Amino acid sequence: MDISNYLYLSIILFTIGAVGVVIRRNAIVVFMCVELMLNAANLAFVTFSRINGNLDGQVASFFTMVVAACEVVVGLAIIVTIYRSRRSASVDDASLLKR
């Protein structure tokens, strides 16, 4: 199997994630899309590691996972707080910055 297919999959996953972030309103879904983009990037890292025959890409993907874990903690906390105060998980409702 051609190893570049992994890269195509990574691109597709990333695109799905990016489009999801832009068009979905529910904060949880947006959040999951962000995770999807991160994992697409991880897949690309691992693939490149395989292509180049060294471990650099894999090390980078571990870093990404750690950062993603932290981000989940902070992000979910924010979403829960917003939901508590506004009774809504829609990202469009939290648009106070423009005023």
Add this chain to the structure above:
Amino acid sequence: MTTSTHLVYLIALPLVSAALLLILGRLADKWGHLLATLVSASTFAFAASEFFAMRSRSGAARATTQKLFDWISVGTFKVDAALLLDQLSICFVLLITGVGTLIHIYSIAYMSHDRDRRRFFAYLNLFIAAMLLLVLGNSYLNLYVGWEGVGLASYLLIGFWNQKPAYATAAKKAFVANRVGDVGLSLAIMIAFAQFGTVSFAGVAAGAPHASSAALAAMGAMLLLAAAGKSAQFPLQSWLGDAMAGPTPVSALIHAATMVTAGVYLITRSNFIFDASSTARLLVVIVGTITLLFGAIIGTAKDDIKKALAASTMSQIGYMILATGLGPIGYAFAIMHLLTHGFFKAGMFLGAGSVMHGMNDEVNMRRFGGLNRFLPITAITFGFGYLAIIGVPPFAGFYSKDKIIETAFNAGGTKGYILGICALLGAGLTAFYMTRLIVMTFWGTPRWSRDEQHPHESPALMWVPMAILAVGSVASGFLFTSGNSMVHWLAPVVNPSGAEGGAELMKPIVVSLLALGVVVIGVAYAIFKYRTVPVEAPEKVTVFTRIARRDLMQDAFNEAVLMRPGQKLTTGLVWADYSFVDGLVRAVGFTLGTSSQAVRKIQNGYARTYALVMLVGVLALVATIWMVTL
């Protein structure tokens, strides 16, 4: 050169007294005038003792100095705050403190009804201190401090009754006109520093013979400008007439006897500059001659007794300035006329004050007349002053003014003739306007209402100073000229090289006869013309009279040539500031504001929009990198 440790008390005494009276305020109301007068008198006594001490010394030891402290010490440039009392300054110190004390005494009675009398005396003492500093400073910079101090005192005293807006304006006018002159003095000091590296009189005098003629002429012109401002000389003369808004004793002390003669002092003190520059001397005689005629012509048309005397002061100082421009021999005559003028003009101003005192502060001479029967002492003392100023022998003015006319003729050539004839003409005009003043005030039939006016002689506190000044008007001229005492006394300061006057064009007796001739013509014409005096100033007069009544258009000239264009310039500058400078700033603000308003719309608060923008940005970045690497 003798050193002294107590010269400073001459200045410190009146200064402390002024400060005390101003700080204590109403607490000092009861005794303030007495303290001020006492201080002034003790300063005079001190000055007199200094004078006799100086007379007992001889030669170079006569000049006394006192160093107070290092004032400015920068690198090689050093200015000490130091005092110098020499043959020239002692004349002024005696005049200032002597006439000053008499006027203090006079003012006790004259200002007795004024609730601010204490403040008046505080200002008088402040003036005395500043004027003494002016004549005692040993450098131009020290002189400058006193110069500004008398300007301040003059401003405060002209505007003493500043509840009347016109008087406050007159004070401001005097201050501004003086300021123009002060620019001249500060420029002269800068030239001295640039040229000689020092500003002390001795240092400049030592350097003057080696300096370039352009620098000397420039410094002389600037000193002349300063003198013109302070001494109300052409073209800065217009403030003196309005300065008569001040109480009459102020007019007598500051605007007749002392402060206005500071310009003559400045030029005489700077004799080394003017001796070395014929250009500067020429400017001085031109200014002096113009002013002596200018003032005399204004004097012939004024109905306000104080303004007529002010015009006369201007004219007489013109004589002094003329004399200072006539070379080394002229300075002594200028100082001599200054001293005699200090006596007779101060005396006449006090006389005018006494008349006003008796006439409910009326100043219009057309509403006087026949006052000699009601104010006999004033009439007599004023009469002595009158005889002195028109130059009737043996009164003071005869000696001092004739010397100036004689020296003017002896200047030589066409210049000598022009100056001499102008000076003679001025003497004739002086005789005319002073006779007019006397006739309108003291002679003729009363033109005042007997119901409203009750003219009465002034109290002794007022007439005694007048009488003393009248004695000075009689005797001073003879004292100064007998044996050329004044010339010899001043020679070490003003004529160190011992220069003689020019060749005698005419014998002194001829000049005296000529002068007496024009005086007789002036007096006779005035008596003839003012046999009857209409109460209202005649409307149908020649254009010349009309111009003279308006002070020879000096205010109109200043307004048209200086004030209006100045006003236009400032309005233009304000406009330019508003439209260009402010406009630039406002344009920056406006551009930023509107563009921010436009950019603000992007900030819609939707997290998804931001995410999209980020995505597009990243894509654009990646695309750019890709295209570059390809």
